[in-house]
Amino acid sequence: MCGEKIVITLTMSSLLVGGKVLNRASRVLITGVAGFIGSHLAERVHSLGLEVVGLDDFSNGYLKNLSNLKKSKHFELVKGNILNVEDLSKSSKDADMVFHFAAQSSVPKSTENPTRDFEINVQGTLNVLKYARKADIGTVIFASSSTVYGDAALPTLEDHPLLPISNYGASKAAGEVYCSSYSALYGLKSASLRFYNIFGLRSRKGAMFDILQKLQKNDKKLEVLGTGAQTKDYLYIDDAIEAITLVAAKGKLSGEAYNVGSGENHSVKEIVEKLLGMLGLVRKTKTFYTGFSWHGDVQKTLADISKLKKLGFDRKVGFDRGLSAFVDWYKAEYGEVSTR
Ligand SMILES: NC(=O)c1ccc[n+]([C@@H]2O[C@H](COP(=O)([O-])OP(=O)(O)OC[C@H]3O[C@@H](n4cnc5c(N)ncnc54)[C@H](O)[C@@H]3O)[C@@H](O)[C@H]2O)c1
Incomplete structure (x- = not known):
């Protein structure tokens, strides 16, 4: 199975997002599309027959991550920055929903340069929310992180206090809080995905x-x-993509958070x-x-994933096959x- 992707059959109606049926004419914006998770998600959304527009500044993204998509007429790549108003305006035009995955994604870098981490992860997330509102995009699914919990009681439930021990965790917690305030204030449908250690093809860190x-x-x-x-919760990328699409399709999108891990x-x-x-x-x-x-x-x-399981989540690949x-x-x- 050299370099081959393990294929999972979706078990849900992925075309229904936030109560809205997305059809072939629907456009889905994925920020951070050239990154590890964003590129896999783009392939999955594209395979469901939707138009995908991806935004990435390539600060940590790879064009080769998009090699399966770049020739498709249903995929558009905007090389740009979530901190740049014109790039956001261009990529969010006519979009029906956003997966906001662009981020400064390194804990050590957030220690070295907290201001840069804040700008991309907090200001950048607020920008995405503002543009989603301006462009009348009803749904934003935000890539958060288990680091929002800090040294938490295990297994960790979503209602555990958020006590991050890194600047990265703090910036992700702030992003989550903005998603939920936008839901409360403006009726935006949003959810935060608290990713644990996601691993697999195209993962170039960890x-x-x-x-x-x-x-x-x-x-x-x-x-x-x-x-x-050190013991950490690891989830294989294909299982993570299943979890992401499940939350978008069936989750409560009122600023809720979901643990996305394996539970082991x-x-x-x-x-x-x-x-x-x-x-x-x-x-x-x-x-x-x-x-x-x-x-x-x-x-x-260690994630408590009972909330995700209630949506029907069941790992298909698991740790050993994923590692291989x-x-x-x-x-x-x-x-x-x-x-x-
Ligand atoms: N991989 C994991 O285990 C994990 C765990 C917890 C949270 N997350 C979060 O999930 C998301 C995806 O993670 P990943 O592992 O794919 O990270 P990644 O670094 O591979 O992808 C992030 C992408 O965002 C892009 N980007 C960064 N700053 C940008 C900006 N200002 N404008 C536009 N694009 C920008 C990068 O070029 C990169 O392609 C991130 O938000 C990350 O913080 C990931």
Whole structure:
């Protein structure tokens, strides 16, 4: 299954969003379309027969993420910035709904430059909401993050207090609050998706990607950030896309938040061992843990996904198959990891 996408059959009527039936003439705006999740979502929405307009400034996006779409006459790419009024005005014209996924998506970068993080994630989200209102777009689905909870009680329910321990988590929490105030004030249909660790094809950050990059440089010695005991909730990209479309179709869109995770967690140590096993490196590679990770990193996450399950969510791919698909994609994209 080299680089191949695991296909999930949608189980819901995805053409109904916020009580509005979207048909072939409907346009869906996806901000951050050239990123990891945005590009997969664009493919899914496009495959449902809708027009997709994508906005991305390519600060962390890749044109090759859009290679399956760029020739389609039902896909339009606007290279632009959510902080730029003209770009937003152009991309939101005639749109029926927005998936707002553009963001400064790195916790360490939000520590280094909180102002930039604020501008893109808070001001940028407010801009998207303002333009959605101006263009009479009824629905905005916002990509939030589990980092809004900080060091939370596990498993974490959506009504847990929001106590972020990173600037990134704070900016996502602010974005959520604006979505819900726009719902209350102006009747906008909105929902915030609190993504946990989403992984899979085209994911170019996070523990799994870093480990493969390091092994590619040196497969005899692997240095891993942290103690290895960090346990996080991981969800494979195709399962995440299923969850996103489910919330859009069946969720309560009155400024509600939904956890988007798997409801099971895995330690970094387990991930290292599984990757070494898949690559045939168990005997060859010596692993060292640094004992510290980056500032603002939540050490343990686990989503309570009962709210998502009530909408009919059921994972189809899961962790092990997802990890194996990710390794196959990585090798196809970046070359063999080890010569053994
Ligand atoms: N991947 C995860 O595990 C995860 C977890 C929690 C939350 N999220 C959130 O989900 C969304 C998608 O995440 P991702 O992993 O695909 O991130 P990503 O960084 O791959 O994608 C974000 C995209 O937004 C674009 N972008 C950034 N600033 C922009 C701007 N000012 N104007 C226009 N485009 C801009 C980037 O170029 C990039 O293509 C983000 O909002 C992220 O914060 C992701």
